[in-house]
Amino acid sequence: MPERRVVITGLGVICSLGHNVAETWTALSEGTSGITPIHCLDTAGLSFHNGAQIRGLDVLQHFDKKKLHLLDPFAQFAVIAAREAVQDAGIEWTSQLKARTAVITGSCVGGQTSEEELFVGFYRDGKTRAPALTVPRVMANASCSAITMEFGATGPAFTTATACSSANHAISQALLMVKYGKADLAVAGGSEAPFVFGHLLAWDSLRAISPDTCRPFSKGRRGTILGEGAGMLILEPLEAALARGAHIYAELAGCGLSADANHLTAPTCEGPMKAIQLALQDAGIHPHQVGYINAHGTGTEINDCVETRAIRAVFGKHADNLPVSSTKSMHGHALGAAGAIEAVATTLSLAHGVIPPTMNFLDPDPDCELDVVPNRARMASIDCALSNSFSFGGLNAVLAFKRCNA
């Protein structure tokens, strides 16, 4: 089968900025931060107290009790975002389409809430039996499985686990499936629910979490801030989208994947560089055509320096005039959902001609010399954009988007 152009026709998101795309985009384009004191648990004993948590979610509005019992929060978020994306795309399910629909989701840490429930019950409360559904709630593919069941999608379906790049790897895989005819529709993205005490304690020991807020690329940055939620995209061939008169947000034009093969937590410059170059090549985009990069931009000392060097190395002089922002400054670092939430942000940025800012920015850091769109969104007509994800373990995935004039 010849290569097919792949377009994005549906979006879904839930994160600290909102329960849907409209709320989230309003916050992103107005520079509203979702970072607040962590409210779902007592943070005494941790050296950080802030997070980007979903607020005011009544899950019973989304699931009946019987169904809820089956789903860890990370799977709930995935289904909520997938439902929005499918509805947004106006998918009319036929048995043929269901058979040809791929579902590929990313998750870094799986069902932490359910896992901790087991440990607290056993070690602290002296229970002798674990909750019966611990295993199927904890498994990292629980989100993917729940989405397939929600829509009766029986095509290729699996979960990618590449830490902070999980969602970008999932979306890349879905792109390849649709591009090469292994599926005619894909629901792709990622979800995460990391606000669980034991898990936060583990992050604390890594010394990567900021005691105040997330200030990517800024002087005075002190680390990242964890976030939670999900993002989902509907991908389909351009021709199919045109034929059914679907609204097309943007073309998902390519992906670039690479490994650092170096260190568990310290990134190299070469790995990210290679992923960016491969994404440009795959999409047939010349570096000077890129008008926006949604950065990995975690707000840690080392990531932001290395990412700056990688961008400068690929784009050369064009980097002087290339807006690069980290929306993690608003929705936090949602780990396996990060790339998906950022893919939604990047898609809407192209569609609306608005670049979301890097919030909480204080002063320029000479080691991060980029136009990071500090503290205020910017109008800009963008033809091509990239979204970077680099992970612990050195696994990099970059997505390339094109504005669709079709």
Next chain:
Amino acid sequence: MQMTMENMISSQQNSEMADSQHSQEIAATVISVVSAEMGLPSEDLTLKRSFEELGIDSLNGLSIITELENAFTVHLENEAIAKIRTLADVVRAVENAFAEKAGEGGPHA
């Protein structure tokens, strides 16, 4: 003999002696934790030796610090950890963390 000496010295000296005993205890724990983490015989480890020459990278370093935090129930700030180059620096950082912890409960807290 030791008891009589201790009775004779001033309370300030007394606390200095306690400090030095405490330092030795911290140093011994640092050496045993580093030895276990890196698989190096403890007799090869002196306080003068640096992380670099012992092959202690950032992740080994984090593991060592976390073990020590657990052993002494103290918290080391990132800024303090960033300054560590030698095992003696580790001992000093743990001592400082003790001092800060004591300070928190004190009149100037």
